[in-house]
Amino acid sequence: MIRKLCVVGGTVVAVGLAEPSFAARMPSIPIIVKDTTSYYWQVVLAGARKAGKDLGVDVPELGTQSESDVNGEIAILQDAVAAKAAAIVIAPIDYKALGNPIDGAAKRAPIIGIDSPADSKAFSSFLSTDEVEVGRIAADGLADAIKEKYGKAEGDVAIVTPQPGVREFDARAKGFKDELAAKYPDLKIIADKAADAKAASGLSIMNDLIAGNPNLRGVFASTLVLTEGAAQSIADNKKADAMKLIGVDSDEKLVGFLKDGTIAGLVVQDLYRMGYDGIKTALAASKGEKVEAVVDTGANLITKANMGGEKQQALLSPKVR
Numbered sequence: 385m386i387r388k389l390c391v392v393g394g395t396v397v398a399v400g401l402a403e404p405s406f407a408a409r410m411p412s413i414p415i416i417v418k419d420t421t422s423y424y425w426q427v428v429l430a431g432a433r434k435a436g437k438d439l440g441v442d443v444p445e446l447g448t449q450s451e452s453d454v455n456g457e458i459a460i461l462q463d464a465v466a467a468k469a470a471a472i473v474i475a476p477i478d479y480k481a482l483g484n485p486i487d488g489a490a491k492r493a494p495i496i497g498i499d500s501p502a503d504s505k506a507f508s509s510f511l512s513t514d515e516v517e518v519g520r521i522a523a524d525g526l527a528d529a530i531k532e533k534y535g536k537a538e539g540d541v542a543i544v545t546p547q548p549g550v551r552e553f554d555a556r557a558k559g560f561k562d563e564l565a566a567k568y569p570d571l572k573i574i575a576d577k578a579a580d581a582k583a584a585s586g587l588s589i590m591n592d593l594i595a596g597n598p599n600l601r602g603v604f605a606s607t608l609v610l611t612e613g614a615a616q617s618i619a620d621n622k623k624a625d626a627m628k629l630i631g632v633d634s635d636e637k638l639v640g641f642l643k644d645g646t647i648a649g650l651v652v653q654d655l656y657r658m659g660y661d662g663i664k665t666a667l668a669a670s671k672g673e674k675v676e677a678v679v680d681t682g683a684n685l686i687t688k689a690n691m692g693g694e695k696q697q698a699l700l701s702p703k704v705r
Contacts, residue, residue, distance in 0.1 A: 472493055624646045
């Protein structure tokens with residue numbers, strides 16, 4: 385309680401004034417994600433929420449309910465600016481469409497980008513996974529799994545990716561191919577298959593690869609849903625021992641496949657860190673502190689052998705609530 389001395393009818397009295405609430409003094413740093421219903425983004429939000437608690441920041445959790453709702457995300461960004469946020473963390477849905485809105489927003493508050501870029505040079509900092517490195521890690525993991533089974537890192541392998549044109553997925557494929565060419569010349573890519581973003585497509589393509597390539601020793605599936613489909617095919621065809629699969633990201637289903645050996649390894653992004661460090665960086669930028677222009681939030685290969693480790697468990701099963 386704050387007391388103020390006032391003169392009332394010639395008498396000095398102390399008048400109690402309500403103390404400003406702590407929440408009212410907290411800086412507001414909203415985080416805007418692509419799809420609040422997605423488990424992927426719920427992990428990012430969980431990291432941001434924890435940063436808010438640790439750092440004394442109000443963190444409104446915002447976003448659309450579809451990664452195709454470009455106009456919705458632009459409107460959310462504009463509303464956050466109008467609400468006089470101290471800084472804003474955003475994962476742009478579309479590279480081109482979010483460029484100008486981010487340029488405009490950055491004139492009012494520091495903008496921290498996460499996950500995917502936009503056509504703007506106005507970001508105070510950008511935090512994301514190095515997607516080329518994801519591909520390299522996958523190549524190393526696949527080579528190790530094939531070597532463990534067959535004695536040498538040699539034989540036929542394949543890639544299953546989304547349709548070309550998405551920056552991060554194209555970068556993963558590039559990293560995988562470059563790493564094989566540089567370090568594992570005896571691993572030959574005999575198929576490079578593109579599919580839409582559905583587990584059923586991954587299943588169908590993997591069935592075709594198994595049927596048409598009896599000597600296939602390994603596969604890299606570059607997204608979560610394609611990994612789910614490919615893993616289901618390997619399980620259905622009982623090929624887990626002969627054919628090694630490396631996938632990307634994780635959910636409960638993929639963790640089960642990893643545990644039973646259907647999947648040889650998962651390259652898992654540190655989404656929780658992305659959310660946490662996004663808020664931490666935004667707070668620093670709002671105070672005028674120097675922040676790194678680009679931050680790699682990291683990715684790790686998790687296998688059946690190491691999945692019980694504390695760090696690996698935190699990546700595979702982050703607490704979203």
